[in-house]
Amino acid sequence: MKVAVIGCTHAGTAAITNILNLYPNAQIDVFERNDNVSFLSCGIALYVGGVVEDASGLFYASVEQFEKHGVRMHMQHEVTNCNMHNKTLEAKDLKTAKNQTYAYDKLIVTTGSWPVTPPIPGSDLNNVILCKNYDHAKEIIRRSQSIDNVVVVGAGYIGVELVEAFQENGKNVTLIDSEKRILNRYLDETFTTPVEKSFEEKGIHLALDQTVSSFKGEETVEKVVTDKGEYNTDLVVMCIGFRPNSDLIRDQLHTLKNGAIVVDPYMQTSIKDVYAAGDCCAVSYNPTKEPAYIPLATNAVRMGTLVAHNLVKPQLAYPGTQGTSGLKIYNHHIASTGLTETAAVDLGLNVRSAYLEDTYRPEFMPENDVVKIKLVYEIGDHRIIGAQLIAEADFTQAINTVSVAIANDMTIEKLALTDFFFQPHFNKPVNFLNQVALNAMEEEARRKTTRS
Incomplete structure (x- = not known):
């Protein structure tokens, strides 16, 4: 059985690990754009704040471990085309620019998510950075070492954790969000008010209920402009949210409007022998009994595990999530x-x-x-x-x-x-x-x- 896996963060890592246990004779080809696997992006703020001194600890699997078990790891390879009816895919080696076609019996799509990046003028200035992967983490650390003023855009979990980390590192921090409260998606006002108060007591400027309209500067960002004010800065970290990284396959598979792949309880997509898991997918959300987009590592690991168990026949159903x-x-x-x-x-x-x-x-x-x-x-x-x-x-x-x-x-x-x-x-x-x-x-x- 030839198994192709596109993407190897949490869902991909869980799928591969379990396939090796369940089907030791399977031939597994993994295609990953980055040069690493299994990065815990939730640890970026801990790395920035110095709680985690060695970023290598934010990985729980390695390319070498998989290769020792016979997995063919095509690192720094981008899948450019996928013909799900012919069961072939084309991948480009980003180091050599060489393209090659691969055949498979089972395809697992675990392409994850990518930060939301609105078309804000000035986004291409130096020191306007995203926060998602290992390379981003290293850049945030490097660029923040010699600066004083930081603006974090987005008051979700990653944004507020970064705000705390930067403040404890002695930076002047401004947090901007279009909502009136921080953590608006996760908590009601009774629970966000104490955190906002702590931020203000620590000298963090909360610029809430306002939207970024542009970034200003010559070559490097110097100012963030919103619909209600301007904020001087040396560094901007964008944490607005995430979207499914599903552009490669969204015209072939059934998806939600935002591109999240819809799967059945056995992680099967709308095409036979094509499975999907993780942040590129919608999940069954138990509070509403409807599919929802909830990008969490915990969901990804569960879904990746289920892909492996259901790869030959449906036998273990997804119990849904609560977004805990x-x-x-x-x-x-x-x-x-x-x-x-x-x-x-x-x-x-x-x-x-x-x-x-x-x-x-x-x-x-x-x-x-x-x-x-x-x-x-x-x-x-x-x-x-x-x-x-x-x-x-x-x-x-x-x-x-x-x-x-x-x-x-x-x-x-x-x-x-x-x-x-x-x-x-x-x-x-x-x-x-x-x-x-x-x-x-x-x-x-x-x-x-x-x-x-």
């Missing part, structure tokens, strides 16, 4: 899963939420911490569709529990009565997950009594 994620900014430990209340309302869902702010241990314990948690649920069937948490201590693993609840269509009643242990060192007799669900039940009972 976590973040640490200064002393804030944050996690979320599923839909925020704001996002749910925007989608037209009929929802309510319950909120809890309480100590996690009994009051008699000498040391304690406060946890804040919000539960979002549908009004009709009380199905849980989202949760958010913030605390100065690390309670983020609790959101993984809610993720499991969403995946299994649990209601607020089921979560309220779920069996969690009690021990004063760790929690209260009523765990805060039980309690926030009980709060939701009380609210529903109150409303029912009022109506009657």
